[in-house]
Amino acid sequence: MDLAKAGWFKYASPVTFYALAGKLIPAFSVAAIVFSVMGLYTGFYVAPTDHQQGEIYRIIFIHVPAAWMSMFLYVVMAGYAALGLILNARLSFIMASALAPTGAMFTLLALVTGSFWGKPAWGTWWVWDARLTSELILLFLYMGYIALHDAIEDPYRADRAGAILALVGIVNVPIIYFSVQWWNTLHQGASVSLTSSPTMAHTMLSAMLIMALACWMYSIAIVLARARSIILERERHSQWVADLLAGYSQ
């Protein structure tokens, strides 16, 4: 399919994207709130108590979606970075840099909520287990990307240096995912996978998936909001930004 004919390139323009993102943010924000309320209600009031872990397992409803998002956002970030390098598209680099802080936040959240689960379940806050260590490396990769990007003043060079780091770091994502299979870890294996049926109660799984959707909607909303700010920063000398500000002040 001819991309130009399909009109996709129109959305690669920061001007078009800025307006479109502004319209999409409220919808995704509302969806995030609705799914969060539904997920928390299902997780805390509908899902039964686990026969082995008791009530403490309810941390799963934030821990697992946060861990999924941490990996997923990194893959999306690396994808945008690759697109930026291949197509030389400014918007792809903007999206990659807008995704990094949210990805880092979800990685930190997965690690911290995991610690709050680990202490009562394993008797320790932290172990140098393959899953935990590779997730910590993911946090360092996000922080490294943000630091590298902010350290270089020229956005053109910063985008390219960050993109290369993001692409090199993607090797860590399958290591995180398969770490529980490749190594003998304290962390439990996957309760949900694409190839086998889930090993948890239906209501528990529903709550977890609804919370994952909430995290997804939140990520889209906050990344679009950050991307709009980055676009304004980078396009500050262009006429359309001047027109936009004139519209604000009227």
Next chain:
Amino acid sequence: MNGGELLMPGPAFYIAWAYGFAIACVIAEILLVRRRKRTILKHLSLMQRPNIESPNP
């Protein structure tokens, strides 16, 4: 039950901290994004103003 087990907080303690931390992270991120937008808009509106030369002393 030994003394150590007596001192161990219940599941509600860990659950409250985990969800509390999650909510704090989300609020912090939203505030940071809003502040960034406000800062850039303020900067841009200053850039738009016509230059007013200061009078000679």
